[in-house]
Amino acid sequence: MKVSVIGLGYLGATHAVAMAELGHEVVGLEPDPKKLEALKAGVLPFHEPGLDEALSRVLKTGKITFQAEHNHHSASADLHFICVGTPQRSGSDAADTSYVMAAAKALAPHLRPDAVVAGKSTVPVGTATELQKVMTEITGFDVNLAWNPEFLREGTALEDSLRPDRIVVGAWNEHSVEVIKAAYAPILNLGTPFLVLDVPTAELVKVAANAFLATKISFINAMAEVAEVSGADAVSLAKAIGYDERIGNKFLRTGIGFGGGCLPKDIRGFMARAEELGVGSAVEFLKDVDAINLRRRDKVVALAKSELGDVRGKRVTMLGISFKPDSDDLRDSPALEIAQRLSREGAEVTVHDPVSLSALAEKEPALGREADLVEAVREADLVILGTEWKQYKDADPHALGAVVANKTVIDGRNVLDVAAWQSAGWKVIALGRSIQNG
Template structure:
């Protein structure tokens, strides 16, 4: 089939390359001429495992090419995927739909002039009711064009895998022809038994937001339990293991730590709350506001515990931060908990040096005041405390005995629960982690669980960084 993908950000580029790899003829469209030129040469604008190789292969095969022209896109295919960003609005928690609206408005005249039936498929994450509104908007100019909604469920770091072998395909359609077209697009997946869920437009929109809200709730729940463990001496890791053994709950996303970030979960739960409030149903999802607050509080708790570990003040202290990306396997620093903590500590007077295997350049662009290092020992030189904030696998391979030789004080906060506490402690390190203050022994003499909860002295400037939603396009 011939397909277009409008928007070559994270979702769009992965979708375009994967559809081309499945054998479709795909045209990618973006208004950024520099980006299109770079993509045509096989250069990816962000890091995603496997995407670079996929891009080169599909370009060389002739199945994928790029343009800035919507007119060319309308002529090229009858099925158009819209993959532009829907970030959080700067003035509210609602989703900013300007880019989706602009694509529909700009594409519609070309579809009208060409005539004939065509399908415009939204993949962007939007508030429920958007597709119906866009259907009416598009129909006024190009009545032969049909809308469908096909949300994506990508995990950064696994996006290629999630696109080629998804757990399910959800299609919101308004006609049998629209459904048949999408079944044709995904025919190779359907042949291997991947479930195809056909539904209405509103349900398809809501599925993505509901899924992300549920995942965010699990993360905040276990972090709330970690707070109780800090106050009582219980072990959150054992708690999570025991609770996760319940088949109704499971272990997925029941990992205590610094909380969630990135371009999806934070803004999606806020957008869902905002839309519910518009519908007069704010009380129904009010718990998501608490989910968001617990998540943001984890960042303040990390700063409070780090401050305690350096003696109560960051002034004149050296802080090493391991991790800047919001998650391993990505160079994305949008709403990164790690970067928010690093910046918050810097604003309280510490010298902060950050290491990340992939995200240093993007992190430096967001917070140029921080120092950055290209290797772990350099980032930890003369550190008074080391903060493990992004769970890159290579951090689990660090030799704590060797690292102890370069720091000023062998003290580490494992905010991701991915390090071997016994190994670090046997190498002479003071080791701390949320929900595990005792680590199997008596409380350390310098630990005051209550002080970790006294986090309200963070000033407004620091607080603004904990829920940043700027960054890269979708």
């Protein structure tokens, strides 16, 4: 098939490469000239394990090309995927769908009547209906619009694209379903479930999934708040309740909470859309989910102040600054916010991260950066683990302890081998656990 992918950010670039890996002829559209030229040269504008190698492969085969705007090449596509961003609207919790609308309007004059448009962007329920109306007015025929939500996880995005746990399609006609089904045929042949839903339900799937995951994370962090004042251990608690198959142990890790470009903005956008629909009370609990998550950041700042007293002039090392490992994404990163807050209060903050230091230099140049782990902690009065990179889990606490000024670490992700660090003389402060003294 010939496929176009509109918008080559994190979602679009990954999806375009995945479609080419499946054997389709792919044309990617991206108006940002810097991003466009990088992709043409085989360079990703973000870090994602394995995706750069895959991009190089499909470029060599000629299965993928990139351009700035629609022309006869993209207009001949059988299937168009809309993958543009839906950020949180400025001054509001609602999702900004203006980029999706702009992409649909730009595509409409170039559409063939038999072509299918599949939205993959995360949008408020009801967006597809509005898009189809606008596109139909422009084209003069009923546009085959469907919704095909994405379920990518940063760090495993290509694997999630090529071996997803399900493919969801919401459509108004069978033709759209069959075209999208054909695009995913190599994946479906492996036995991947293919769910055909109505369009509003397909729009809801992604935000509902993210709301549930955010709730699960905040639930165990709420239990951590109770554990911290009662002497209980929230890590052991999570393990114990996780054996219940109705609960499961995934996303039950206590720590500084979730961040990134999806979960925070999606639950806020979900609440805003529910209010517009007159059922805001149905998801009002998400306000508490959001508040619990943000309190975990407050907790780490408070712990740092408790340990250091006046933080002015104190040397703090932040291990990891991206919102999750195997990513350089700093959007709504809990670790970054903690580092910024301590820096604003006068601490000398140095950041170590395996891949995110260049992104940090652009976003927050005031924070110190050190690529060598030992040098990053040298003379530190406090070490904070903010992102659970494997490099930190495997770090030698004796080697790091030999260069710090004060052997105190706040494990913001509960991933360190507490016994090993304590035997090396460290005071380990772990959220939700009563193991404060080394």
